[in-house]
Amino acid sequence: RFLSPEGLGALKAVLNNQVQRAMNLFFGSVLATISLTVPVVTLIAFMTGNELQFALGAPEMVVMVASLVLCHISFSTGRTNVLNGAAHLALFAAYLMTIFA
Known part of the structure; x- marks a missing residue:
């Protein structure tokens, strides 16, 4: 249960009410x-000749596209x-x- 340095820095920024810095750290880490x-x-x-499947069904694809549009x-x-924020939380509930x- 260890967080990366970016995660710790972002949590510290959130606690210090530095929302822009926290978002930049979180998005940078995810990106x-x-x-x-x-x-x-x-x-x-x-290279190994294996088939790669991301395994997204129709409902997951709809939620993914909706999240990209909402973002x-x-x-x-x-x-x-x-x-x-409420729209993002509602989309998370749908997910x-x-x-x-």
Whole structure:
């Protein structure tokens, strides 16, 4: 149960009410993980001749596309509000329903 240095820094920023710094740290950490892990796993699967499946069904694809659209709407203006946060929480609840359904 250890957090990466970015995670600890982001939590410290949240506790100090530095929301922009916390978001930058969290997004940077996630972006690095996704942009490094997915291509490497894909390359290894290709080199070893294994088939790679991301295993997203129709409900998961709908939630993923909705989350991308919602993130674009929320973060393109540079300002967010409570309504944006509520929409993200509702989408997270929908995601949880797809997991346990």
